[in-house]
Amino acid sequence: MKQLHERAHELLEQKAVSVIIGYGEGTEGRVRPVFIRTLEAVRLLVWDDRCRVNLAVYLNKPEIRKFGFPIAVVSTPATVRTIVQLIAEHQLSIGDVVVLVRENDTVRALIQKEDLEQYARNNPVIFPPFVIEEIELLKKMSIEERFTYWQEELAKCFKCYACRAACPLCYCEKCITDVNQPQWVCVAPHPVGVFEWHINRAMHLAGRCIECGSCTIACPVGIPIALLTIEATRVVKEEFAFTPGIDCNAPSALSTFRVDDKETFIR
Amino acid sequence: MARIGVFVCHCGENIAATVDCEKVAKACAQLPGVAYSIDYKYMCSDPGQNLIREAIKEKNLTGVVVAACSPRMHEPTFRRACAEAGLNPYLCEMANIREHCSWVHPKSEETTLKAIDIVKTIIAKVRKNQPLYPIKVPVTKTALVIGGGIAGIQAALDIANAGHRVILVEKEPSIGGHMAQLSETFPTLDCSQCILTPRMVEVAQHPSITLYTYAEVESLTGFIGNFVARIRKKAKSIDEKLCTGCGECVNACPIKKIPSEFNMGLGTRPAIYIPFPQAVPNKPVIDRSRCTYFRTGKCRFCESKCPTKAIRFDQNDEVINVQVGAVVVATGFTVLESTFFPEYGYGQYKDVVTGLQFERILSASGPTLGEVRRPSDGAIPKKVVFITCAGSRDPAKGIEYCSKICCMYTAKHAMLYKHKVHDGQAYVFYMDIRATGKGYDEFVRRAIEEDHVKYIRGRVSRVYERNGKIVVCGADTLLGAEPVEIEADMVVLATAGVANPGAEELAQALHISYDRHRFFTEAHPKLRPVETNTAGIFLAGACQSPKDIPESVGQASATASKVVALFSRDELTREPIVAVVNRCAPPLYSTCVGCFMCQTACPYSAIEREELRTRDGTLVKTVARVNPGLCQGCGTCVAFCRSKSIDLQGYSNEQMYAEVVELFAE
Structure with missing residues (x-):
């Protein structure tokens, strides 16, 4: 948590991002999304096992987009895959998002295509x-x-x-x-x-x-x-053989076909 | 309120025999928006069309529904009639009550009710029709001909002689194709090369033809009148300007044992080679996959012998983009190799050859210099068995079709063999003899009657080697399927003509359709035999199906006339049945969110990107845009669009929905 606060502070101080989308303390012991725009607000960020909701959804909301890119997002593996898929679907560009992930008890910021794809591939979404x-x-x-x-x-x-x-x-x-x-x-x-x-x-x-x-x-x-x-x-x-969310340049599985596809039904 | 006219056609008896047309007209007259409804014996006749024209003027119609045959037949007729009367032609639609109703149902009350339902749906559509205007596009008056066989040569010459520029692309080092490989041609037995080579030279010398040999078309984008072809000119490794074609390099090359493609593997060639003596252009290329220098980095013998220093080891492939207005595809075919046939020895017997190999054996420029000698030991074969339909007409082999040329060339082979080996005996195993061209049957009769070729009706079950002979086991079905065994010196298989390897990839690059045998498909088997379904791309020769020389030449000239007709105009008009991406009020500007799934789905590469900006230039978003010149109106993008932001003009979502809903409305 301390690392996240430091990282968030740094990003906002350097004006590297317009807003940080993260998790904050909610009611009845639950977490809720928070949108951090000021250095003072950084302390509201929490990051623990309760933080599972996919915050990438806010990247599509005009209310958030109006702050301007880049935007930082506190991310689970699913969030990273979502962002990769949104890039593949031309809804985001590389550099629009600073993806904050937890890796080996440290906080990493993923921005580049290779880093995002590598993280997405190595960290599959695990559901209950x-x-x-x-x-x-x-x-x-x-x-x-x-x-x-x-x-x-x-x-x-x-x-x-x-x-x-x-x-x-x-x-x-x-x-x-x-x-x-x-x-x-x-x-x-x-x-x-x-x-x-x-x-x-x-x-x-x-x-x-x-x-x-x-x-x-x-x-x-x-x-x-x-x-x-x-x-x-x-x-x-x-x-x-198509998995969404691991390749920033993947064409959509249902609107394309491969010439070397072994199936013949499409010919 | 719409004022729609409904015109119900009897089509003589075609519709009226099972549908009560008068009742259909009367029922439609009651529908909302219908101002006029009438039936008539032949709507497509002049008086019938007049009915429509007059009604448009007198009743002030805002839409027309012609209930008749398929729109494929007469839609242009009726739309023209409407236009003549001053109505936008796209406000006229056809309701198909013939193919969809009268032809497929017996005469009954229900048939008439179904006809009424069909007309009702189209009336519902026409209520939503909007006037549309044809799209105008310019024409680049240069033709691209792909394939330098006889079909490509003929098409190129015809187009060039009509005064247009032609780019001829051939993937081999020389033009000429299969015809250059043939010895004599049926049914006149004139020398194939003697009649072909003047045409090849004419191509090379023609001021309007640009010839690219050793080159391939990689992709084709654009649309009729405005294609861009990407051509890869493979590195020939020589400077063509300096090379005089003296052949010193060919003699110098130490690698001599490469099977010659031109001789169907029966002869050999060096790594730097000219495929055959009359090649056009008569300049060598280096086969880099075989050249010692390119494999090991040492040799360069050819370079040291070249008197004009024309060898270029460092040459790279060159990729050029050319703008063309029309494309003639004349990429030809190939024949199955003997390795395809387990029953004929999987190609392990040297003296079992294909028809095309036998052509080379007969040819004066072939590996035996025109003497009939068998490949294994060079002996003159005294008994030769010809097997027709090797692969063709055999569903078990996956080739149900007739390869068409084999009956004739087998008769020719047997005849030529007899002319060269007077004491030899030729046998032909056949299923049927198909000799349906001018002078063709006479030719086969000549082989049988004058040259005493023994024709045996029956199939060969097995071919195997025994004591240096090839034993052919078959049956004579005209003698009660009596077994026949012939100890032959040589066997010639008339193997099936099949599509070229790479035909599928080329079709995909050109966006033309092909059948399950990978032959390219014509737009209509009877009425549009040289057109493809992609406007501006035409087919000539055996890439469409196996065919002989006269047919290929005829088809090539037909494509040339199509191309010339296309080039006779400076501007083309296209049907406005194209997709459009919607626009709406700010802040959305368009409901398109720019996922570009349509872009990958579009088979015609018609979807582009467009930046939507506000008045002060701020980028709102990037959305899809349909290039109306490229769009063929297939509607695939419409189906793919999740937010239904694309619509097809003339077949809009609203129109289709109205049609469907009308069926359930009571």
Whole structure:
């Protein structure tokens, strides 16, 4: 923590960044995001095991962007992968972000492409075992059972779009659900509207999801929606050997093909 | 309020036999926005088109729906008719009630109801149609011809003789292609090189043709009238300006045992070589993969012998970009090698050769100087068996198609063999004899009747070596499939004509389509046989499918006429069916967030980057922009766009949605 404070102090003092996005003490023993702009505020930063939420999401928010790049972010492995993926999707450029990571009990600042990619490759996102158990459980179900499972889970959804707001890769300025000429996705939170939204979300994140789990954490009614995008990305990984978030220049897995692909269906 | 006219065509009996056209017209008249609705026997006829023209003027129509055949047939006809009456042609749409309805259903009430539904969806679309205006693009009046075989040569000469510049690119050191390898040509038995070489020289001397040999097209960007081709001129390792083609270097080269490509591996060549005596250009190249100097750093014998000091070991590949308006692809084909056939010995028997190898054996410029001698021991073969359909028409080998030229060249081979070896006997195993050209069947009859070539109808199951002979086991199906065994001195396989290695990569570089045999695909098998689906790129010769010389030449001249027609205009107009990235009010300016997934998805490289700036020049964001000259209107980007920021003009999201929703509306 002391190291982080020193590093943050240094970055702000040298005006190397406009803002530091980090974790601060919240209510009821929880942490919350803090946006540090002044030297006095640096002391608010905390960094411990509670700090798991992916702060990269704030990099897409116009309120934060208006401070101007570079911006520093206190990062978990998932955050680093998110930033690499955002660079690959042309939403950020190298140098826009100073990525603060913990490595062997020291705080490192990653800026360059090679450092970001290397860290991302060496530090996979680890999610709690129950997530993997849940996926395996779902896979064992028959199609009908799985459909029933999701019908029951999604029946709770009232379309608050917290999942969208929490997802660092949902950065469209106008989401497809907001397109009303024509209205492709039904806005009402009835079963059809809810399914349309979640299927769209899963498809739009297939091969892009970093598996940070922010959407599930954000869901106020506790739907494990990250399972959909995690599994979609795993399918893309199995089919196309593509992992998002480790290569700043990777083209999108679903809009490209390789000439030397051994599969012939695309020819 | 829209004022739409609906015109229901009977198409004679084609539609009216199963659909009650009058009922369709009456039902449509009741729909909101429809101001006029009528049926007529032949809408595409002059009186039919007049109906439309007059209705537009009299009823002041704002949109037209013609319920008739597929838009592929008559959309241009009706759009032109609308334009003549002063209506923007893109406000006219066709509802296909023939292919999609009358042809595929029996006469019934339901068929008529389906026709009404189809027309209703298109009416819903037309309500959302916007006037569109053709896109104008300039034309670069230079043609790129890829491949210097007979097809490429003919296309280049025809285009150049019409007064346009041509860039001819050949990947080998000389132009000439397969035709230069042939001995005589069917059905006249005139010498192939004698008729080809004057054309090759004409190409070299033509002031409007720029010839790049030992060069390959790496990529093609741009669009009809405005392509940019990236050409790699491989290092020939000689200074062509200094080289006189004397051949001293070729004689000096100590590496002499390289199988000659021109002689299909039957002869040899040095590492610095001119592929054949009449090569154009008649200057050598160094094969760097074989040259001792390039492999070990020592030798340079050729350099020491060169009287004009023209050898350049330090030459690099040169990559040039050329601007061209049209492309003729004439990259030809290749034949399967005998190694492909386990039943014919996997290529392990030296005296089992391919047809193209036999051409070299027959040729006066070949490894045996025109004497028929077999490769293993140089003996004159007294019994030669020709096997047609080696690979072709064999689904088990993955080649279902007929290679087309084999029946004829096998007859020629057998005939030429008999002319050279009078006491020899030629046998031909065949499935069918396909001799369907001018003078072709007469030619085959001549081989059988005058030259006494023994034609045996049946297939060969196995070929193996026994005591210096090649034993051919087959069956004669005209004698009740009686087994036939021939002890031959030599076997010639008419192996299947297949696409060139690298055909797939070239097609991808050019953005043209190809079939599962990797032959390039024409735009329409009957009516657009030399066009590709990419405007401005044409096909000539065997790269499209195996074909003989007259056909290749005919096709080449056809491509030339297409290119010349294209070059006859200074400006091209293109259909405005292109994608556009939306614009909206600040602070968004566009809903595009610039993820550029569309850029990688676009098969035509039509997506560019555009910086959106405010009035004072501040960068708002970088968004996608569709180059309307390149866009082919396929809509792939529209499907990929997560935020639906791209739309296809003429087939917009709103139009498509309206069509679909109309089907469910009651």
